[in-house]
Amino acid sequence: MWIDSHCHLNHERFEGADPHKIADEAASDETDAMVSICCRISDEFPSLLNIAQGHDKIWCTIGTHPHSAGDEAERAITLEDLIEKANSDPNIVGIGESGLDYYYDFAPRDQQAEAFRKHIRACVETDLPLVIHARDADDDIAQILVEEGKGTSLKGVLHSFSSGRKLAETGLDLGFYVSFSGMVTFKNAQEIRDIAVDVPSDKILVETDAPFLAPTPHRGKMNTPAYVKHTGEFLAELRGVEAQEFAQQTTDNFFTLFSRAKR
Numbered sequence: 001m002w003i004d005s006h007c008h009l010n011h012e013r014f015e016g017a018d019p020h021k022i023a024d025e026a027a028s029d030e031t032d033a034m035v036s037i038c039c040r041i042s043d044e045f046p047s048l049l050n051i052a053q054g055h056d057k058i059w060c061t062i063g064t065h066p067h068s069a070g071d072e073a074e075r076a077i078t079l080e081d082l083i084e085k086a087n088s089d090p091n092i093v094g095i096g097e098s099g100l101d102y103y104y105d106f107a108p109r110d111q112q113a114e115a116f117r118k119h120i121r122a123c124v125e126t127d128l129p130l131v132i133h134a135r136d137a138d139d140d141i142a143q144i145l146v147e148e149g150k151g152t153s154l155k156g157v158l159h160s161f162s163s164g165r166k167l168a169e170t171g172l173d174l175g176f177y178v179s180f181s182g183m184v185t186f187k188n189a190q191e192i193r194d195i196a197v198d199v200p201s202d203k204i205l206v207e208t209d210a211p212f213l214a215p216t217p218h219r220g221k222m223n224t225p226a227y228v229k230h231t232g233e234f235l236a237e238l239r240g241v242e243a244q245e246f247a248q249q250t251t252d253n254f255f256t257l258f259s260r261a262k263r
Contacts, residue, residue, distance in 0.1 A: 001030055001031070001032035001247060001251065002030055002031050002032065002206060002228045002229050002232050002247050002250070002251070003031070003032055003033050003034065003206075003228075003250065003251050003254045004026070004031055004033075004034035004035070004206070004207055004208050004210070004225040004228040005034075005035055005157070005159075005179055005205045005206065005207045005254055005258075006035060006037055006097075006131065006157075006159050006160065006179060006181070006207035006208070006209055007034050007035070007036055007037065007207065007208050007209065007210040007211075007225050008036060008037055008039070008209070008210060008211065008212075009022055009023070009034070009036040009048075009051055009058065009210075009225075010036065010044065010047060010048055010051060011210075011211050013211040013222055014211055014222075019036070019051045019055070019058070020051070020054060020055045020058075022224060022225065023055055023057050023058050023225065025224075025226055026224065026225040026226040026228075027057060029226040029229065030226075030229045030247075031225045031226055031228050031229065032057065032251070033057040033058070033059070033261075034057065034058055034059075034225045034228075035058075035059045035060065035061060035093060035094065035258065035261075036048055036051060036052065036058060036059070036060045036061075037060070037061050037063075037096065037097050037131060037159075038060060038061045038062050038063050038064075038096075038097075039063070039064070039065035039067070039068060039097065040064060040065065040068050040071070040074060041062060041063065041064055041074060041077050041082070041085070042071070042073035042074055042076075042077065043073070045062055045085070048060045049062075049089060049091060049092065052089075052091040052092075053089070053091055058091075059091055059092070059093040059258070059260075059261050060091060060092055060093070061092065061093065061094040061095060061096055061097070061131055062082070062085055062086050062092055062094075062095060063094075063095050063096040063097055063098045063119055063131065064077070064098060064115050064119070065097055065098070065101075065133060066098065066099050066100055066101040066106075066107060066112045066115065066116070066133055067101060067104065067106040067107060068106075068107065069098075069107040069111045069112045069114070069115035069116075070106075070107030070108055070111045070112075071107075074115070075111065075114075075115070079118050079121055079122055079125075082095070082118065082119070082122040083122050083125050083126055086122060086126045086128055087126055090260060092128075092260070093128065093129075093258045093260045093261045094128050094129045094130070094131050094156075094258055095119050095122050095123050095126070095128050095129070095130055095131065096119060096130050096131030096132060096133070096156075096159075097131040097132065097133040097159060098115060098116050098119035098120075098130065098131070098132065098133065099112075099116055099132045099133035099134050099135075099137070099141060100112050100113065100116060100133075100134060100135070100137035100140055100141050100144075101133060101134075101135045101136070101137065102135065102136040102137040102140075103135045103136040104135075109140075113140070113144060116141075116144055117144060117148055120144070120145070120148040120149060120154060121148065123154055123155070123156065124148075124149075124152045124153055124154050127153060127259075128260065129155045129156045129157060129257050129258060130154065130155070130156030130157070131156065131157055131159050132145075132156055132157065132158050132159060132171075132176075133159060134158060134162075134163050134167060135162070135163075138163045138164050138166060138167040141163075141167060142166065142167055142170040142171075145170065145171070145174060145176075146170065146174070149174055150174065154174065155175060155176065155257060156171075156176050156177070156257075157176060157177040157178070157179050157205060157257060158171045158176060158177070158178050158179065159179045159181075159207060159209070160179065160180070160181040160183060160207060160209045160213065161178050161179060161180055161181075161184075161192060161195065161196075162183055162189075162192060164191075165191075165194075165195055168195050168199070172199070172200070172203060176203070177203045177204065177205050177253060177257050178195075178196075178199045178203060178204060178205070179204070179205035179206065179207045180192070180196050180204070180205070180206060180207070180231060180235060181206075181207050181208060181209045181212075181213045181215070181231060182208065182209075182213040182214050182215025182216070182218075182219070182223065182227065182230070182231050183213050184196055184215075184231060184234065184235065184238075185215040185216040185219070185230070185231060185234045186216070186219065193238060196235060196238060196239070197238060197239055201239075201241075201249055202249070202252075202253060202256075203253065204235075204249070204250060204253060205250055205253055205254060205257070206228055206231050206232045206235065206250050207228065207231075208223050208224065208225055208227055208228045208231070209223065210222075210223035210224050210225055210227070211223050211224070214227055215227055215230040215231045215234065216230070216234070217230065218230065229247075232246060232247055232250065233246075
């Protein structure tokens with residue numbers, strides 16, 4: 001069985017589908033559990049937590065995506081607020097996704113960095129893992145992680161990895177995990193595949209990022225947690241291990257990182 005370490009069950013692309021039904025359908029297709037990721041605390045988090053509270057195979061995170069880092073309501077959430085909310089329920093197993101996105105630049109870069117540092121500090125205080133979004137910002141992501149995290153208890157994951165080798169190595173040096181989505185199955189993703197081969201077996205995770213990035217053979221369709229096995233099986237073959245062994249390894253890795261989640 002597989003665990004989808006990163007999806008968005010409440011995204012509008014699911015067109016009002018019942019998130020619990022999505023999870024149940026995924027369970028019948030070898031996806032044992034999943035984490036639905038928060039992108040906006042001010043208006044998304046309450047409903048997301050409600051989803052997680054209503055199903056024993058769904059957990060959630062709390063956080064502000066870099067796209068929303070400049071939003072007034074999100075900026076009003078203090079470090080103390082974030083810590084308090086993160087500790088308010090056992091179904092909250094991580095903080096994020098947070099990070100830097102210089103591809104879209106939907107928020108000013110200084111405000112993205114401010115939010116990113118706040119999330120890192122909340123992770124250190126709560127001992128919850130950080131879920132990192134990185135796009136076209138490798139150097140600044142690495143610098144902030146080192147400045148804020150080195151010598152602390154910070155732990156986390158570089159989600160849906162599509163960055164360069166240097167950022168992967170920085171993350172691994174800090175004890176971080178690297179997670180791969182369906183993107184690794186795309187024909188033009190050779191650099192990502194090369195990095196995926198080299199990630200230590202105890203530091204690799206799989207995810208869908210559903211409803212985005214459906215893996216081959218479903219590319220072009222709306223993604224769902226049920227498809228995480230396709231990414232997992234692809235990675236297992238790429239790394240030269242049996243799929244069942246890789247499923248067990250990534251599941252063990254998940255529960256090591258997301259230690260608040262219970263098997």
